[in-house]
Amino acid sequence: MNEATPLLEVKNLTKKFPLGGLLRKRYLTAVENVSFQIVGDKPNITTLAGESGSGKTTISRLILGLISPTSGEILYKGRNVLEMLKHDSLTYRKEVQAVFQNPFESFNPFYTVDRLLRVPIKKFKLANSKSDEQRLIEEVLDAVGLTSERVIGKYPHQLSGGEAQRVTIARALLPRPSLLVADEPVSMVDMSLRAGILNVLLDLKKKYNMSILFVTHDLSVAYYLSDNIIMLNRGRIVEKGDAKRVITNPIHPYVKTLIKSIPMPNPKRRWRETISLDNLEEKEEARQGCIFFERCPLSMERCRKEIPEMVEVEQNHWVACHSITK
Amino acid sequence: MSYIKVRFRNAIKTLMGNKKFFAGLTMLVLISFVGYSAYIFQIPFPKFGSVPPFRKPSRQFLLGTDGLGRDLFAVLLYSIQTSLYIGFTAGIIGTAIGILVGFVGGYKGGLTDHVLRSITDIFLVIPLWPLLILISASVRSLSIPVMASLLAAFSWQGSARAIRSQVMSLKEREFVNIARLSGLGTFEILFKEILPNMIPYVASGFVMSVTGAILTEAALEIIGLGPPGATSIGLMLYWSQQFAATVKGWWWWLVPPIIVLILIFIALFLILLGLDEISNPRLRKA
Amino acid sequence: MSEQLLEIKDLKAYYRTPVGVVKAVDGVSLAVEREEIFGIAGESGCGKSTLAKAALRLLKPPGYIHEGNILFEGTDLMRLDREGLRKIRWRKISYIPQSSMNSLNPVMRIGDQIVDAILAHENWPRDKAEERARKLVKLVGLPERCIKMYPHELSGGMKQRVIIASSIALNPRLIVADEPTTALDVVVQRGILQTLYEIKNSLGASIVLITHDMAVHAEIDDRLMVMYAGKVAELGSVYDIFEDPLHPYSDILMSAIPAIGEKKEIKGISGRPPSLLNPPKGCRFHPRCPHVMEICRREEPLLKEVGPGRFVACHLHGSDSR
Numbered sequence: 002m003n004e005a006t007p008l009l010e011v012k013n014l015t016k017k018f019p020l021g022g023l024l025r026k027r028y029l030t031a032v033e034n035v036s037f038q039i040v041g042d043k044p045n046i047t048t049l050a051g052e053s054g055s056g057k058t059t060i061s062r063l064i065l066g067l068i069s070p071t072s073g074e075i076l077y078k079g080r081n082v083l084e085m086l087k088h089d090s091l092t093y094r095k096e097v098q099a100v101f102q103n104p105f106e107s108f109n110p111f112y113t114v115d116r117l118l119r120v121p122i123k124k125f126k127l128a129n130s131k132s133d134e135q136r137l138i139e140e141v142l143d144a145v146g147l148t149s150e151r152v153i154g155k156y157p158h159q160l161s162g163g164e165a166q167r168v169t170i171a172r173a174l175l176p177r178p179s180l181l182v183a184d185e186p187v188s189m190v191d192m193s194l195r196a197g198i199l200n201v202l203l204d205l206k207k208k209y210n211m212s213i214l215f216v217t218h219d220l221s222v223a224y225y226l227s228d229n230i231i232m233l234n235r236g237r238i239v240e241k242g243d244a245k246r247v248i249t250n251p252i253h254p255y256v257k258t259l260i261k262s263i264p265m266p267n268p269k270r271r272w273r274e275t276i277s278l279d280n281l282e283e284k285e286e287a288r289q290g291c292i293f294f295e296r297c298p299l300s301m302e303r304c305r306k307e308i309p310e311m312v313e314v315e316q317n318h319w320v321a322c323h324s325i326t327k
Numbered sequence: 328m329s330y331i332k333v334r335f336r337n338a339i340k341t342l343m344g345n346k347k348f349f350a351g352l353t354m355l356v357l358i359s360f361v362g363y364s365a366y367i368f369q370i371p372f373p374k375f376g377s378v379p380p381f382r383k384p385s386r387q388f389l390l391g392t393d394g395l396g397r398d399l400f401a402v403l404l405y406s407i408q409t410s411l412y413i414g415f416t417a418g419i420i421g422t423a424i425g426i427l428v429g430f431v432g433g434y435k436g437g438l439t440d441h442v443l444r445s446i447t448d449i450f451l452v453i454p455l456w457p458l459l460i461l462i463s464a465s466v467r468s469l470s471i472p473v474m475a476s477l478l479a480a481f482s483w484q485g486s487a488r489a490i491r492s493q494v495m496s497l498k499e500r501e502f503v504n505i506a507r508l509s510g511l512g513t514f515e516i517l518f519k520e521i522l523p524n525m526i527p528y529v530a531s532g533f534v535m536s537v538t539g540a541i542l543t544e545a546a547l548e549i550i551g552l553g554p555p556g557a558t559s560i561g562l563m564l565y566w567s568q569q570f571a572a573t574v575k576g577w578w579w580w581l582v583p584p585i586i587v588l589i590l591i592f593i594a595l596f597l598i599l600l601g602l603d604e605i606s607n608p609r610l611r612k613a
Numbered sequence: 614m615s616e617q618l619l620e621i622k623d624l625k626a627y628y629r630t631p632v633g634v635v636k637a638v639d640g641v642s643l644a645v646e647r648e649e650i651f652g653i654a655g656e657s658g659c660g661k662s663t664l665a666k667a668a669l670r671l672l673k674p675p676g677y678i679h680e681g682n683i684l685f686e687g688t689d690l691m692r693l694d695r696e697g698l699r700k701i702r703w704r705k706i707s708y709i710p711q712s713s714m715n716s717l718n719p720v721m722r723i724g725d726q727i728v729d730a731i732l733a734h735e736n737w738p739r740d741k742a743e744e745r746a747r748k749l750v751k752l753v754g755l756p757e758r759c760i761k762m763y764p765h766e767l768s769g770g771m772k773q774r775v776i777i778a779s780s781i782a783l784n785p786r787l788i789v790a791d792e793p794t795t796a797l798d799v800v801v802q803r804g805i806l807q808t809l810y811e812i813k814n815s816l817g818a819s820i821v822l823i824t825h826d827m828a829v830h831a832e833i834d835d836r837l838m839v840m841y842a843g844k845v846a847e848l849g850s851v852y853d854i855f856e857d858p859l860h861p862y863s864d865i866l867m868s869a870i871p872a873i874g875e876k877k878e879i880k881g882i883s884g885r886p887p888s889l890l891n892p893p894k895g896c897r898f899h900p901r902c903p904h905v906m907e908i909c910r911r912e913e914p915l916l917k918e919v920g921p922g923r924f925v926a927c928h929l930h931g932s933d934s935r
Contacts, residue, residue, distance in 0.1 A: 052798040052799070053798055065504075065508065067507065090510075091510055094508060094509070094510050099504075099505075099508055101501050101504070101505070103501060106500060106501035106502065107501050107502055107505050108502055109502040109506075109520055109523070109524070110524065111334070111523040111524055112334075112523075117505070117509075120506070120511065121509040121510060124510030124511065125510055146883075161885040161886065163885075164885070169505075172509070191656040191657055191825075191886065192825055192826075192827070192866060193656060193865050193869055193881050193882050194882070195879075195881060196868075196869050196880050196881030197882075197883065199879065200878075200879070200881075218798065218799065220799075220873065221828075221870060221873055222871055224871060224873045224874075225879060248873055249873070249874060258800055259799060259800060260873070262800040262802070262803040263799055263828070263873065264799075264802075264803070264806075264826070264828035264829050264831065264832040265828060265831060265832065265873075266827050266828040266831045266867060266870045266872055267855065267872070268831045268832075268851045268852045268855050269852070271831075271832055271833075272803065272807075272832060
């Protein structure tokens with residue numbers, strides 16, 4: 002692998018979930034033809050952003066190998082991830098780790114919290130002795146701002162949401178991964194405790210030289226943390242690129258509406274216009290043209306039939322919309 | 328692994344702390360002790376014609392003798408052994424099968440689950456009684472191990488279903504995904520992540536299997552389908568019927584086995600209630 | 614000066630548990646004016662949901678009201694009997710609990726559910742109720758054909774609008790909404806907040822909006838109250854509080870939100886939320902307060918008026934002794 006090989010490359014990834022029905026097989030297309038890269042030369046934070054149903058969590062599970070794609074490829078440092086998981090899964094697991102949304106669900110209620118840390122140490126053979134193990138545990142707990150007395154021997158319900166989440170991050174750090182997939186890591190944590198966890202992630206990016214794939218619906222947090230952002234709508238990428246640029250200067254009509262709808266914590270700058278309503282549940286079959294066709298204020302006949310291509314409109318800012326390609 | 332030991336010790340403390348469980352377990356242990364005390368007091372297995380028949384209870388024959396020339400007290404003791412043995416054997420085999428079927432089907436899903444579920448459902452649908460009657464009629468007599476196996480063959484379905492649905496919901500839990508990301512394999516996940524959370528279900532299922540087996544066995548024997556050479560509580564009741572002991576007022580033929588059966592049932596039921604209380608904290612006295 | 618719509622004086626609502634009494638709301642006073650949006654902010658466990666339920670006398674055992682006055686349009690709700698309360702509920706005050714959109718009856722059409730809610734409180738003929746249901750559905754911005762649909766055919770945002778529609782069916786003066794937009798996508802949330810704002814204007818009603826999301830408060834509140842550990846930390850106009858948060862906790866809540874376009878570091882606090890069984894002595898926030906002083910550890914600060922309509926309970930702003 003050379004400097005130019007991306008850390009993670011997703012190519013034409015598609016995932017369809019079968020929905021019941023013995024005779025008439027119906028599918029829910031959660032992810033459709035998604036392609037993007039995370040660069041490998043220096044650690045960076047890329048956000049997969051979108052509302053519920055956008056496919057962002059499905060993409061993260063595909064990357065982690067917890068579910069398998071319908072079609073498409075995922076390459077980690079140039080190697081096919083599915084192949085790696087079949088023949089060399091420990092290597093992949095050491096390099097790519099994850100933190101999930103619900104801190105308490107990440108723990109098996111039958112065991113104490115520290116078991117979460119000991120299992121990977123044992124399976125990845127990260128320590129040669131008991132004292133080594135202890136030292137390693139203290140090291141990762143310290144990196145997330147916790148002490149071992151606070152954590153060792155306790156059951157999950159004895160920790161606060163913020164503490165529990167920090168422990169799950171500490172667990173992910175143990176094998177020194179190059180990529181951390183963080184799926185809504187703060188959305189179930191109290192607001193006053195979120196800053197601590199977000200700042201821990203920023204800190205770890207520097208200290209542990211780790212890239213982060215951050216999955217969220219909260220664009221304010223995405224703005225704060227990320228270098229790059231990928232905006233999803235119903236399984237397709239509609240806009241992507243440099244996070245600051247995309248969020249402060251969105252081009253895709255969907256992304257524009259989304260960003261305008263974010264409540265601003267400033268009473269002097271309130272929403273001025275009213276926005277139009279959301280439609281009834283979109284029918285699954287209507288996926289021929291642009292994914293946003295039915296709700297787009299700029300929609301044209303072309304949008305109904307043709308899926309727009311991803312076009313670079315400025316440096317590191319890509320949009321898939323017919324309105325810009327006249 | 329030391330957290331398993333700690334967990335185990337805590338579990339024993341919790342179990343013993345629960346009044347119902349403790350009471351039930353104590354009763355069961357006492358009853359078994361009574362049954363197996365035959366060996367301590369060197370009471371031999373009651374053979375037919377070993378003593379004069381139709382005797383009333385006396386100092387020599389505490390519960391009298393039956394119509395086949397056996398000391399009823401000895402019969403009772405050995406009957407307890409048999410009933411408990413059959414019940415527990417059927418229970419263990421049944422639960423083991425149930426766990427296997429439930430685990431594999433629940434975790435694997437897809438075709439495997441479909442096949443296993445169909446097998447389970449077929450067994451559930453087969454009417455147990457007519458089948459056992461047919462078998463008995465054609466085979467004349469069932470040896471004890473065979474009867475226990477048959478009972479087991481029809482007692483695993485309940486466990487299998489309950490375990491399967493528990494496994495299906497547990498495997499979707501986030502901590503199972505975390506376990507996979509931490510490098511654990513399928514079997515490790517089943518036994519170290521999922522099974523510990525299923526212990527209450529497995530335990531309750533086991534107790535229910537045992538209860539069902541003991542009662543079913545007794546019921547079969549009362550109507551005359553049991554192994555005649557052996558002695559069990561059901562058979563004691565069967566012979567009482569055959570000799571019309573009720574009509575003749577020979578209560579010592581009937582009452583002791585019925586009391587023992589009821590006590591065994593109460594003991595198992597208390598254990599079940601205790602387990603329920605422990606695993607569902609909301610049932611504990613608030 | 615018109616009388617206040619809702620006035621709560623020193624309300625204490627507790628829960629009896631096997632391990633002791635949890636003081637979820639421990640001495641809260643507030644007043645809601647006519648035609649205003651009054652926000653209640655705070656994180657999980659601060660008591661805001663309990664406050665809402667207690668104020669409307671909807672608290673069920675093991676919760677109970679220990680003491681306090683609740684005056685609605687001058688009437689003391691604590692003195693009303695069940696019949697009296699029933700007359701007020703839905704007609705004068707309505708309540709939208711958390712996750713209520715998930716409590717729609719899945720086997721009943723939307724229109725029928727709204728009609729049922731109306732008929733449960735008023736003795737109208739059915740067609741009058743149906744006519745009203747049609748009007749309500751349009752009022753909350755739903756297409757009229759939704760009347761015939763079942764809940765599973767609607768999206769989350771639409772279900773929430775249905776709930777709002779039935780809650781305003783009888784033109785209440787006061788609507789209490791507990792986390793009405795929490796599970797919803799941001800565009801949908803904006804639509805719902807817009808609808809609530811429109812309702813305030815068209816019905817002349819007041820809305821008590823309970824949410825932990827400070828940005829939402831900034832967008833539509835007129836006045837805001839910040840709660841911590843069962844007590845009021847700060848209360849005042851939303852502009853004043855955001856411009857210059859006086860209580861350190863309010864300050865942290867404001868700076869916990871990263872705002873788009875601003876590149877400032879976000880702050881948070883450490884430690885864990887306080888136990889309401891055994892709250893810390895003195896000011897309940899003192900173990901986590903970045904400006905803690907000696908007096909904070911000993912004495913609980915009283916809620917003081919430090920400006921017109923501006924209240925704060927903090928030793929940094931005018932100390933007081935108990």
